[in-house]
Amino acid sequence: MLKNTSVGVTDLMKSYGERTVLNGVSLHVRRGGRTVVLGPNGAGKSTLLEIISTLRSPTSGTVVVEGHDVVTDTRAVRRLIGLAPQSNALDPLATPLEVLGFQGAALGLGTRTARRRSRELVELFRLGDHQNTRIAKLSGGTRRKVDLAVALVGSPSLIVLDEPTTGLDPLARMDFWDELKRLSSDAGSRTLLISTQDLHEAEVLATDIVVLRDGKVIAHDSPDALKSLVGDRTLTLTLDTLESTDRLIEATLAGFRPESGEPTTVRLALPRDPAVLRAALDDIGTVAASVEQMRLAGPSLDDVFAALATG
Template sequence: MSELAVRVEGLRKSFGSTRALDGVDLEIPTGTVLGLLGPNGAGKTTTVRILTTLLRPDAGRAWVAGHDVVAEPQAVRRAIGLSGQYAAVDENLTGLENLYMVGRLYGLKRAAAKARARELLERFRLTEAAERPSKTYSGGMRRRLDLAGALVAAPSVVVLDEPTTGLDPRGRLDTWSMISELVADGATVLLTTQYLEEADQLADSIVVIDHGRAIASGTADDLKAQIGGERLQVVVAQSGQVDLARSVLAEVGTGEPVVDDHLRRVSVPVSGGTKALVEALRRFDGEGVEVLDVAMQRPTLDDVFLTLTGHPAADGDTQKTEGAA
């Protein structure tokens, strides 16, 4: 337990007839980032709410920073910082006042709370906006202020529930940089996300959760290795040729082709590298299929997710009970 910042065993939680968690297990070594992946309704937020003492599990146990989340909730709360899916800032207070208030709620003395607030405003590049009401902040600035609020008490475990949802590309990159800095400073991070490139970039290990169960775990490379080596991807010129392209790649590849009708794109795992590519192009030429683009590529986490769950990461059946919990 001393080497694990978070440990979860057999968590179960139901809302009425809907089972949001169905026996989830996971471990996060101290000083690392665990990416918890899954579509809407998979159970990510329910897991976060249990680990942060906002919900009690129906069964199973969980420890955060060595403390049982049910038996020692106050100790868990002192050890964690939480940034949820939506920035939790008081829009009528300035950035400085928001962080000062959080510091005082954590029991810091006035001078210490103000000093910590200014330190975090500088770290998150909000010093120039410190005296402005947060309702004048952009979405990215509010997200940075919310993340700063999660760090006021210098927690050893930081829980980030889809921290970049709704941010523009610049805001997302800024948040990634801040998360990397947290880990460099020794923090442990639980990151829930639907953005697979985010997990690929930040996570030391990944757990894929779907329908309340952890269905796969490992490093990004481990998960990619599960679905084979290279993939052959083609984009055809005409929508009417997508099915024909799929049939050709089904014969050339080593697995079931994945089709994106909207983009007229078909991909399939292959062995043999360039030999498979040459054979596919020969067959396309013989069938009169016009190919606009062709590429050989390693599997991505998107491929992993599609293989494991049967749908892309952005899809999935949303369990409304989880969101309303």
């Protein structure tokens, strides 16, 4: 395993009968970084994280966490990992202090150490006003903070988060992102491995991105490097009517596609291929009278995902 690697995955396969979920996955997770795993539904994101977290066994291949094999040295791997699953599994009748204490006991920390660690985490996540409130009465954002605090009780070097902000309102999501970035910057050797379908979340959090499609890694690099693959700039057009927009999308030769959440807006990541540029100009010419706004900007992860994960 490379010197600065927290997790090394080599030729990983996972099958259920004749259905292959992971098909020869190889990647490395950089120590101290925030690696985000992207991919459409069914790409294998959750299965990959579950195998790394020792919750599932691989069909073949190897996964090594900080030098320990997840199959042959499971106990050591579990001591290194803090897991925050997608679904909240906290006891709704317990308080944050109680669930942190339960986790400390489960990890064998001892009563005094578990209490000290619980107080540290309550302070770290600013949970003091809620430490004696039942989980059932906490907001979704606060519950997710408790989830993360529970994952940190054992002082893990690797934190695994599966869809960490699912179900949170926008303000709670931004607050939770700030917590993750702060957590990462406060402990330089701590590694975050995050699965999400939220491209904006990936844009905010990722220092490294893995893109999965059909159980295979189709891209793995920094966000800036991946953006450079789809072009230097992105062209966005806003048209006057939905009919004009639909007509352009149906007839486009360059590959204009609809902008998420903006029904009369289309975008195109501009590659360096002159033929595509000419096709884009031809496309624009067919709806020139309907164009209300045109702007150029740098490519986004949305462009990367459209080009790689669905291509």
